[in-house]
Amino acid sequence: MTCSDEAIPARVVEVDGPNATVEVEGKRECVGIELVEPVEPGDTLLCHAGIALEKL
């Protein structure tokens, strides 16, 4: 969804190169992490449109 330009905080489960698997409310998704590297499992990332915008 682009409407409202809202981002969602998600917890990192696994890091794989420029991508990370994150968990949001029990669901897992893959996001690009180039903008916030380095990232470790357990970090919380603010994600929107399949990428991490900020490390929280």
Added chain:
Amino acid sequence: MKYIDEFRDGELAQKLSHEIEALAEPGRQVKIMEVCGGHTHAIYKHGVEQLVPDEVDFVHGPGCPVCVIPMGRVDDAIALAERPEVTFTTFGDMMRVPGGRGSLLEAKARGADVRMVYSPLDALELARRNPDREIVFFAIGFETTAPATALTLLRARAEGVRNFSAFCNHVTIGPPLRAILDSPGLRLDAFIAPGHVSTVIGTRPYDFIVEEYGKPVVVTAFEPLDILQAVVMLLRQLRDGRCEVENQYT
């Protein structure tokens, strides 16, 4: 999500609501524009309007990229989507937005290859898997969404993917705010600025609102307590005669 209950706590909301009532001056109408569509959504979803006195009005702002896209851009998107070599990818919420010649959903029904994606990275993956197709991504959105498009284009270039392109319609929040502030007969007292856009651009791009137009700004997150707290902060600025860009976003 962690802390979501804390940011929707009914007792705290009542407390903030009383504080707003105490700050509101009887007979003096305060009009606050929430810039972002996410705030508008939260205000209606949680009934925030019912928690503020009649003296405080929310004015809904321009910050929904889907709502503000010119019809002509939708027509251009449809023209691209109808080319036989093109697979056109878009966020789901753009599918039903009408242009002058209908919507992308209607173009799809007529036979155009239109696909919904959650991320431009999904569109890039389609390009990798379908080297014989031209994959076009309908890039729309404010500063929160633009980084995803940029990152995807960088990846496409690095990998040498030649059949991927973006139809760029990204917008920034500064110019529409200036256009609003320049409109004749404007009756706005303060602004609730978008939280997530500000994680990308910071707070400095709002300085002109306080410096040139003398309207207080509070960068605000998206839960009901955030919005109520922002109203308290804005009313305090107005009461004290201050005019600053403050950050409520936690």
